[in-house]
Amino acid sequence: MREATADDQAGYRAQLIAAGRKPKDFAPRAIATIPGVTVYASGASGPSDLMALSKTGFDVGISAAKWAFGLEEVSRVLGEAGQVELFADSGAFSEVSFGPDGPSWPEPITHERWLEIISIYEGLAEQFGRRLLFVGPDKVASQAGTLKRIRRYAKDIKKLTRTGARVIYALQPGPLSAAQFFDKILDIVGPCFVVGIPSVNAATSTGAVEEFLKARGRYIPQVHFLGLGPTHPRVDELFRLVKQYAPQAKISQDAVIHRVLIGKDGPRPITGGQMIANEQIDTRYGASDAPFVESWQPSLGFTMPGDWTEEAADYEYTISKAAREEIAAGAGYDRMAARIYGRDPDEFYRLYPEAVGSPWMDELLKADWAEQANKKLRSARRMRAVELGIRRVSRPLKAAPGVQGRFF
Secondary structure: OOOOOHHHHHHHHHHHHHOOOOOOOOOOOOOEEOOOEEEEEOOOOOHHHHHHHHHOOOEEEEEOOOOOOOHHHHHHHHHHHOOOOEEEEOOHHHHOEEEOOEEEOOOOOOHHHHHHHHHHHHHHHHHHHHHEEEEOOOOOOOHHHHHHHHHHOHHHHHHHHOOOOEEEEEOOOOOOOHHHHHHHHHHHHOOOOEEEEEOHHHOOOHHHHHHHHHHHHHHOOEEEEEOOOOOOOOHHHHHHHHHHHOOOOEEEEEEOOOHHHOOOOOOOHHHHHHHHHHHHOOOOOOHHHOOOOOOOHHHHOOOOOOOHHHHOOOHHHHOOHHHHHHHHHHOOOOHHHHHHHHHOHHHHHHHOHHHOOOOOHHHHHHHHHHHHHHHHHHHHHHHHHHHHHHHHOOOOOOOOOOOOOEEO
16 A cells, blocks of 8 residues: 655645635654653544554553443454553543633542443453553542542552553642652552653643652652653653653653644645545445455455355344335335334334345345445544554654654
8 A cells, every 4th residue: 555645745735725725734743752661652542543553663542431442342453463552541631620720620530430440440451461551540630639539449459450550640739749749659559550740731840850750769660751742842851850860760651642643734644644545445335335345355454254144143233223214115114114123123023024034135234234344444444544644754853862762
């Protein structure tokens, strides 16, 4: 498959101009990591993003509170990707709002929801063990709230760490210094945790990081910078401080790397990649195409059955309610019967037993097959777009003095 070219970008810019829109120039920055530093590309919204990010060389991250797919999907995707490491965030940042009067928590995460999040962590820990790094229960921008949650769920989290999974406890800002807050956490859970430095919008200043590392750096096995991307201007200075005051500590960071590469101003790399992916992977199959899908399969890593009738098992629940109604109406059933079929196929077959095995069922099978094919195609296009977009920024970035960068 061809890579994005200058002609692709020029063509898309021409489309914007023709539509009366003024495209902005977008010069993507290279994505670089430093040897010995683990970078998690977090914010994956589904299996396609997860697979694409892992294929481009990144360890990956998800939000346990927002991941809309089952644990089996995460396991399947990362199993195919090899020894990729996984970062899991609790989603606690979503409960806080910042206003003129400081932080507030209008809809705090309930105890029941925390148990659900911990249950998700448990499933991940059982599957990934030492390859899992997860954020422990906390309350963003509240030291008291964080300590309360750490204390409440300490036994649950300790059980997870017995699998080898590593927990991050974030040093939230507040009346205590970072060193004092670290000591409070230490009193509750002991020494085996990863220190999290909140870094979104410089939540922890460089000076505060230095002060903390001077005081407690020698006790820390690992430092994780939460929400700090590899191209952030603070990276060099923060990593230098860790190496100076905690030379034994491992360093990791996470950021939504691929989101900055999405947008139509230019277009940005992933959006441009989407255009190419749409051309490379056929746009949509209809029921009439059901028996024939071959050309795109080998390069995408999945297949559809050559005989679409093999997909009969749960066909009546795959296609939409509206599609079922349309097929039943096309077979000659009245409006009421069609609605029953759309709402509950089992009830329909009970009322109209002659429908079972009738010729029009072939149309149902074909429609179901096409819908399953299109779901896989949509996933494939997204995966290819993310992969193309990230590979477009695979140019060397000038590394900090004395540091040799590894570039994607």
